[in-house]
Amino acid sequence: MSEPPAPPQAAPLAGIKVVDLSKILAGPYATMSLADLGADVTKVEHPEGGDPTRRWGPPFQGEDATYYLAANRNKRSVTLDLKTPEGQAEVHRMLAGADVMVENFRPGSTLARVFDYRALTERYPRLVVLHISAFGETGPLRDEPGYDMVAQASAGLMSLTGETDGPPLKAGFAMGDLGAALFGLVGITSALVERARTGRGQYVTTSLYETQLALHANWATAHFATGERPTRLGSGHPSLVPYQAYEASDGHFVIAVGNDALFRTLCAALDLDALADDERFTTNAARVANRDDLNARLTDVLARRTVGEWCDALKAAGVPAAPIRHLDEVYACPQTAALGMVQEVEHPAAGTLRQVAFPVSFNGVRPAVRTAPPTLGQHDDNPRTQQGARA
Structure with a gap:
């Protein structure tokens, strides 16, 4: 050999x-x-x-x-x-x-x-x-x-x-x-x-x-705590909102808000300051409970600009956001290189x-x-x- x-x-x-x-x-x-x-x-x-x-x-x-x-x-x-x-x-x-x-x-x-x-x-x-x-x-x-x-x-x-x-x-x-x-x-x-x-x-x-x-990690512990059967959420997160993919005018991108301060920053970047003071959305727990209402407001605004424009604006504000890349784009990305x-x-x-x-x-x-x-x-x-x- x-x-x-x-x-x-x-x-x-x-x-x-x-x-x-x-x-x-x-x-x-x-x-x-x-x-x-x-x-x-x-x-x-x-x-x-x-x-x-x-x-x-x-x-x-x-x-x-x-x-x-x-x-x-x-x-x-x-x-x-x-x-x-x-x-x-x-x-x-x-x-x-x-x-x-x-x-x-x-x-x-x-x-x-x-x-x-x-x-x-x-x-x-x-x-x-x-x-x-x-x-x-x-x-x-x-x-x-x-x-x-x-x-x-x-x-x-x-x-x-x-x-x-x-x-x-x-x-x-x-x-x-x-x-x-x-x-x-x-x-x-x-x-x-x-x-x-x-x-x-x-x-x-x-x-x-x-x-x-x-x-399963957090999915399992949530089920053990509540006894409830989890349901599919698409790109959404069971415990964080907004934390999912959204549609811009030319494609999809993701926004990942992990705390209340970031949510206020997001609202400012989107010129939606009133949302930050709405009691339905001021805390993450409230946002999870009112997921559909919040996403309806965000979806309407985010559809008005391109993926590139939103990602640039949100990153400049300090809000985690990224385009959803295809594999050809991933392997051509300078970060990969x-x-x-x-x-x-x-x-x-x-x-x-x-x-x-x-x-x-x-x-x-x-x-x-x-x-x-x-x-x-x-x-x-x-x-x-x-x-x-x-x-």
């Missing part, structure tokens, strides 16, 4: 070896994050087709779908049939020198039994194993499969997303998968810290379902790829996009690996 490129300066996980047996998005995004942080990650894929997201297109860039390219950089790819004794033996050879294994085997499946965490823990006591599932380790839904949309529906996110009088909508991002990926990443790094103290690894579990519940959030890397088949970099810097240095997402089996150059791959 070829050696990975040397980690850059911002590589706090350099020296950590990861065996990635996961597929789709949650597991691969977690392991990509580990790789971004300097870990040596080997992605194990089935010889016939590999990770299903390689075919989740269009769009494609080269032979692989851009969906796959979004979650697999800085890794190596080897192909193994994990249902064969030879493939399983090769994985165990890799695990003997590994620090972390990540998998999302369906509970009760053949592979879940073959790579049971109890046997792995006994055989490799220092190994940290992350298992990501749809619904968690216990409960009546434990054995059910689930994609991101299933998690968004069953865990309540879709009930909170969309206009009040419209249908429920899924979030634009894959929040079920990405939530599990990020909490899984926290679990792995925490287990590695504890292993440094105790010398023992851990079996770490998370799921799309439970991480969505954790991300200044942060170095887009990096380029050469792919052996697709040419130059642009990638959104890891969003945390260390001593001012952002982890580098070192290598492109690998082609299927790109690193099948070890005789033992090739033997397992052919099985």
Whole structure:
């Protein structure tokens, strides 16, 4: 197996070896994050087709779908049939020198039994194993499969997303998968810290379902306090008003008023000083109670000028406001460029790829996009690996 490129300066996980047996998005995004942080990650894929997201297109860039390219950089790819004794033996050879294994085997499946965490823990006591599932380790839904949309529906996110009088909508991002990926990443790094103290690894579990519940945050505590079923508010905020998108004469923008002083400043900027003294709107609690009346007044005024004019005027007054940008505008924005959030890397088949970099810097240095997402089996150059791959 070829050696990975040397980690850059911002590589706090350099020296950590990861065996990635996961597929789709949650597991691969977690392991990509580990790789971004300097870990040596080997992605194990089935010889016939590999990770299903390689075919989740269009769009494609080269032979692989851009969906796959979004979650697999800085890794190596080897192909193994994990249902064969030879493939399983090769994985165990890799695990003997590994620090972390990540998998999302369906509970009760053949592979879940073959790579049971109890046997792995006994055989490799220092190994940290992350298992990501749809619904968690216990409960009546434990054995059910689930994609991101299933998690968004069953865990309540879709009930909170969309206009009040419209249908429920899924979030634009894959929040079920990405939530599990990020909490899984926290679990792995925490287990590695504890292993440094105790010398023992851990079996770490998370799921799309439970991480969505954790991300409910203030929605959950409001429900616990009132017993009421939350309703969709479009772009509105359940606890702050005005804090949402509004329509100008040429498009939409957002206003975010987080306190009463800012509301008075907003009223002055809009030449609506009488609203600031109206008892229906003087406090945030009153504004929440009279949301519709206030928004009707604001909507009428804001429709008279352009997005650019309102954003300039409100920012000059100190009121948080921003245009709603499309992705082409986001990636052309000078702020995006200044942060170095887009990096380029050469792919052996697709040419130059642009990638959104890891969003945390260390001593001012952002982890580098070192290598492109690998082609299927790109690193099948070890005789033992090739033997397992052919099985």
